[in-house]
Amino acid sequence: DGGITxxxxxxxxxxxxxxxxxxxxxxxxxxxxxYRQDPGQGLRLIYYSQIVNDFQxxxxxxxxxxxREKKESFPLTVTSAQKNPTAFYLCASSIPxxxxxGYTFGSGTRLTVV
Amino acid sequence: GDSVTQMEGxxxxxxxxxxxxxxxxxxxxxxxxxxxxxxxGEGLQLLLKATKADDKGSNKGFEATxxxxxxxxxxxxxxxxxxxxxxxxxxxxDKRGSYIPTFGRGTSLIVHP
Numbered sequence: 001d002g003g004i005t006x007x008x009x010x011x012x013x014x015x016x017x018x019x020x021x022x023x024x025x026x027x028x029x030x031x032x033x034x035y036r037q038d039p040g041q042g043l044r045l046i047y048y049s050q051i052v053n054d055f056q057x058x059x060x061x062x063x064x065x066x067x068r069e070k071k072e073s074f075p076l077t078v079t080s081a082q083k084n085p086t087a088f089y090l091c092a093s094s095i096p097x098x099x100x101x102g103y104t105f106g107s108g109t110r111l112t113v114v
Numbered sequence: 115g116d117s118v119t120q121m122e123g124x125x126x127x128x129x130x131x132x133x134x135x136x137x138x139x140x141x142x143x144x145x146x147x148x149x150x151x152x153x154x155g156e157g158l159q160l161l162l163k164a165t166k167a168d169d170k171g172s173n174k175g176f177e178a179t180x181x182x183x184x185x186x187x188x189x190x191x192x193x194x195x196x197x198x199x200x201x202x203x204x205x206x207x208d209k210r211g212s213y214i215p216t217f218g219r220g221t222s223l224i225v226h227p
Contacts, residue, residue: 006157033214042203042219043158050212090157097213099146100165105157 006106023091031096032074037088050096120218135189137204145208147187
């Protein structure tokens, strides 16, 4: 079955460390997205990519970086510049510029600073 | 810009009660409208959608009708179950926003036996 796989499910980061969250999809979707979810704040867009080797900043890109070298993969790095990284991170994919298709989401990675 | 407003939660119901979660939107074009559901500790799942005015989306006993005149897309279910306890997100997608969905803040539903 097609879907999105996020790993790991739980991740712990020490102060000053960079960590990378994995997102892989086998849906053949061109567009992929990263969201951050905090309690009571809904979803906030970090970065998105609508084609390989191209990506755009979302609403809260500071302290994060991404790459899109393959269609299937869109890893997110949380850098030490992100001062409050503890959150639930969600990856999604879709058919780009298709108003009707909706998103497919992964099951999320919960990042905690220790 | 585009925006989505949902009723604040939590919404607390007894099993078999009728559910309504209100959602209104602001958009300049002709958006598609979606409801997503998020169970505890998981990602979001697409629950239903509607792509034009007067369309009704339905799935798993949930329904929502695209009302252009009231710019609304309220989620309803006739008889909720404990297993429906989750957070529900309303969203829209249109050309002005490059088809990147705008999400509401989510409404938590708690169903008691």
